[in-house]
Amino acid sequence: MQRHVLKRHGKLPQSLNSLRVFEAAARYLSFTDAATELNVTQSAVSRQIRQLEDNLGLTLFIRLHRSLALTNEGRELSTLLTRQFGELNRAIYQLTPSQQGELKVKVETSLASRWLAGRMVNFRRQYPDIQVELTLAWFQNGVNVNLESGGYDVAIFGEKYPDARYSNNMLRKEVMAPVYAPALSTGNKALSLADTLSLPRIHPTQDRADWHGWLHFNAIADHSLDKGITFNSLDLAVSAATSGEGAAMVDIMLILEQLKEQQLLLPANARLCHSPWQYYYYLAPQSNADKEAGIFIHWLKQEMAHDITLLEQLCQQHGWQMPDKASY
Incomplete structure (x- = not known):
């Protein structure tokens, strides 16, 4: 039958x-x-x-x-x-039977403090057997971490000119726009671009290249680049903007939650652009944690992809213009 x-x-x-x-x-x-x-x-x-x-x-x-x-x-x-x-x-x-252990991750400072540290609870919840040790990597005059220094399994850092060891390992590009504290605007209305440019400038880098690049992208002739406050880290620039000291040019992918909660604001009809910097990962050849590193990088990519979706939603909600998606 x-x-x-x-x-x-x-x-x-x-x-x-x-x-x-x-x-x-x-x-x-x-x-x-x-x-x-x-x-x-x-x-x-x-x-x-x-x-x-x-x-x-x-x-x-x-x-x-x-x-x-x-x-x-x-x-x-x-x-x-x-x-x-x-x-x-x-x-x-x-x-899956495994002997998961420790994963040592060296991370660029602003990315670690403004983005990664607050998300590690999600990683630990998903992968409780992987113990991640985060170490901050400092930059000096645009020179990145010493990849030959050892003591890590994965390095995550920003770079303008990647070399062949990690040029195919890009995680994402920086997305730049000026932000300011709500206390500097009137009511709930976003400042116009002209009003935003009249605020004191907050520069996250000593060469002030971020402001210059964004103004050039928006075809704005501006003669105030020499004015304002200059820092040597994006983290400090964000803190200054949050305190109401002026308008900071920042990588807004690091402050999406603050934008979502309107703790920081963008000017009306803001046009976002990429900077020349991208974030990359590098797997240390001497590492014995290949499996853990692969799991971590996959999770990292998922988190960043979710951020792009959130950014798209915020742009639709507020009328901001996304960068060209084809260049992500």
Whole structure:
């Protein structure tokens, strides 16, 4: 007698790999970055997405001239898959026999204090057997950490001109815009660009290149670059802006929660731009923590991809202009 077998998951595509590819592409809003994470070609990602859309009978992405956006269906599926894949990854991690140990991470100071330190509780919750030791890496006149110094498994730092050892390991670019404290505006209305430029300038670097780059990007002729307060770290510049000392040019990816809570503000209709700096990771060749390092970097990429999604939402909410997504 022939048995009748019911398809319990009949709506799922035959290849679950297409869902994995879509989840990565939706996180980055980039087929190229998804391909890098999955170690496949950009055309393979595009083909998998097209097949998934055909199988589901849905359009998941809006393909713009040089960028991608999620449809409502795509956004709903992306949220679901990111959550489910995260839970599956944690379950497999907990089931897999391992001898997890210590992971030593050397991190650029502002990134550590303004962004990473507050998120480590999430990493510890997901991977309780990996003990992470964070060490701050200081910069001197644009020279990065000494990668040959040892004593770490993973280094995370900013760089303008990456060398061949880590040029393919970019995490993200800086996203620059001027910010100021709400106390400097009238009521809940954002300052105009002209009013923002009239505030005292706060420079996060001694060469004042960040303000210069943003003004050039916005085609603004300005003769006030020599005025204001100059620091040697973005962390100090953010603190000064929060205290109401003026307008600071900062990497807003480090202060998204402050922007979300309106503890810091951007000028009305602000145009965001990339700086020449990017964040990279470097895996120490002498490390014995390859598995832990791989887990940490994967988690780091997910956190940064979530930030890009949050930034997009804030831009839509406030009328800010995102940088070109194709350049992420």
